[in-house]
Amino acid sequence: MLEKINEIAQLFTNDIGNARGMQTLEEIRVKYLGRKGLVAELMSKLPSLEKEKKPAAGRELNTLKARIQKELEARQRTLLSGASLTREEIDVTMPGIKPPEGRLHPITQTLNEINGIFVSLGFKIAEGPEIEKEFYNFEALNIPLEHPSRDAFDTFYIKKDTLLRSHTSTVQVRIMEKTKPPIQAIMPGRVYRPDAVDATHSFMFHQVEGLMVDRDIKFSDLKGILNIFTKQMFGEKTEARFRPSFFPFTEPSAEVDISCIMCRGKGCRVCSHTGWLEILGAGTVNPRVFEAVGYSPRKYKGLAFGMGVERIAMLKYGIDDIRLFFENDIRFLKQF
């Protein structure tokens, strides 16, 4: 019996040493002093002891019970007095300590948003080289050598037939060369044009192009898909309009305008008082592009579209100078 009492005493020393709060203290009290606790359990065994052992065991057990009670109370006092430390005076108007965090570049955020919309529509993300053969940038896309349609695509050259791609349409050709339809992909990436740098022109920028090829793709599908995109990207109230235009690699071609997100179409400085903002070019794939990649233009039809990411980010965030994206001023980067 005395051994048992010692064991419980040892156990209690351990437990009380680890008690860090009121909840554990209560658990300990129940464990030792509760109606079905360890002490009560030993108490209930006292009557069955041999006569001569009863007094000593009773004494020891009472001492233990008193000690447990005392130490629990003492522990409780220290814990409570510790709690009173929080009554310290502070200046609540001092700035909070903000956990540091970094930001993604606004171009990345815009790209993620654009990609996300098309990915949800089943488009696969595809990439291709920035240093390209002239063929992929021009001839395969029905942009003949020395034709005025090339004027819109001034290009950096590395050597005679090698250049920096001036649009990501190059990736369209590469995909079609090595895959059979159906194709459904978007192609984000950096593109380069030797434009004099000003508030709206940069010699490097980002594009996202999209391509779908299948047996029964129609121009009306382009309208359906881009309608979802413009509404998701710029808001439910944004209207999109399709205007006939010209791109050598699509036929029919369209320029897509959205109702000005600044003035809601009323006319303002940003939309040159037209109420509309040009945001992307699109069309059904020109059969000559299919011929260039070895697809049968009779069998397949396609749709393609392309947009400048900087332009979209500028409209979305109200940024008025494209150079800000590449200056990397921390006061700019921290805003997005």
Place this chain on the structure above:
Amino acid sequence: MKVSYSWIRDYVDANIDPKKLMSLLTMSGTNVTSYESTGGDYIFDFEITANRPDCLAVIGIAREAAALLGKPLKIPKELRRLAKPKSKSKKETSLSISVKDAKLCPRYTARVIRDVEVGPSPDWLRERIISAGLRPVNNIVDITNFVLLETGQPLHAFDLDRINGAISVRCARKGERIITIDNVPRTCEEGMLVIADESAPVAIAGVMGGLQAEVNDMTRTILLESAFFNPISIRRTARFLRVGSESSYRFERKIDVDMVPRASERASALIVEISGGNIGPLIDIGKVSSPAKTINFSVDRANSILGTSVDKKRAVKILKALGFSMEDKKGSVKVTTPGFRQDVKGDADLAEEVARIYGYENIPLTIPRIAGNTRIKDFINIFEEKIKTTLTRLNLNEIITYSLISKSSIRYANINDDETVVIENPLSIDQEIMRPSMLPGMLKAISHNFKRYAKSLSFFEVGKVYGEKNGIYTEEPVLSLGLAGVKREEWSSPGEDFSFFDIKGTLEKLLGTLGFSGEISFKKGAHAGLGANTNAIAEYKGKQVARIGEVDRDVSRGFDIEKRVFYGEVYIENLLKEAQLDRKYIPYSRYPSVMRDISIVADKGTASCDIVSIIKEVGRGLVKETLLVELYKGKQIPKDKRALLYRIEYRSDEKTLEDAEVEKVHSEIKSALTGKLSVSFR
């Protein structure tokens, strides 16, 4: 191209609000970018796409308007059909013209008009010329410009009395000189097409006339030229001379050969009417005409391209109004393209013509069947996204810098330029080469911010570096890291600067997230631009995955940075194959840990990683974590030593560890350390 509302109405009864007309034209592809209203008229500024040279003419735009409004197009009679030459006997005998290069000049017409009276144009003509944004000169020049604007056919009038003998259309000889009407002396390139008399060129064909034979108030006899020049040749010449004119702009885009003699007739009639004179016969060399293409048109095919249900009657009506000839033969329609629409080559083009006039806004919205890609994102996309989100979580800000940089910036950064990709035609010195390293861009961004009083900078960029070896171009994805200045600026933390161990810690944390915990080894390295003693290579399975270090002070000063900069490059392709983004749950021990500190005094040359690996090896199974909690160098220990305090966490997966067990392993670790690294303990 500027065209007034009233001029358009000369050819079509457009009885609608000019703004309504503007919107109809814009929405059918003849885009009006701006307009101005002056004196009751409207002047529209059209943006004509490269495929539509026919709309670089007022009649072309009027044809569009007529098709949109369902009204007839009224064309002046000289332009409708070419009047047959009245009699073959009436041949021009006073003048010899020869075309030496029929490839560059497939058709050349000229006509002598004698006894003209040169003077100012009548008001109506001056107004038309001014409305198009040109300057009235005299009646002859104004008429040629008027017909150019009206028909799109460039014309040129020479003062025949100032031309010396026979005229030839030929390629220029090297070094031939001409002063053009803008009073600029120009040297011809060999092979560019000129109109020359017996002594010298008198005009650069299709681009600009010469001063010598310019029509002025004294002119009595003119030679009226109307021709078709090869578009590529004109484009090259205009680019070479860096001049563009109303004429060259149209020739480059390919004019309608059929209009060559008609425009001449039209201008001749106007000259006689306005400045008097006697018209000579038309000299017409190389009678080619515009190629006409016949296409089988099926309205079903057009509807399947467009997703519409336009009826056949409507489609045929639209194409007719646009100038196509239609021949309906029991279901199949043969369409013949007019000379001014050489951009139309197949059924997709015809579908576009129908759609433009039918109205893109009337095409329904549909959703195609998805292609069923099995994989939407490649692993590299997911991997790069993970890198970016991890680093922003670790308080780094993403930057995007130019992939084109200057040669001097890589010299400043002390980077080898042997295999760099060089740009042939940069616009400025900032675009000379494709970056072989991300370091210059990073330093530029840091420098920019320090100059603007930023205190704490932590940046990363995911991009590519470019190279060339034996004609093969490479593009390698790389992550760059840059830390500079104070770690935190707030009151709560003292102004401690970033150190090597911050960039190392950032890299370790990133690699941990990418699934590389614990197996990366760091050793001293040598990397361009980084200081010799603070430069480390991180390896995984013998492959270099990253380099980190402090930027050489000479290099950072080259970018105007005074503060210390810590830089890292991570080679994404070397990481890709081994990365493990998937997580598996590892059950953790339910038994308590025992912490023991070990304070080691070691030679400065003893590597921390060697100490830790001995601790881990000897304490295998029980040592769960070894944390360096203190580093001491100073008075209390010898000069060539340092003291390292490690906190070791012992834990068993099977039971609560007894003190004696821990003590046993701990002393084994100690003796292994003394044995292998000759360290002592404090």
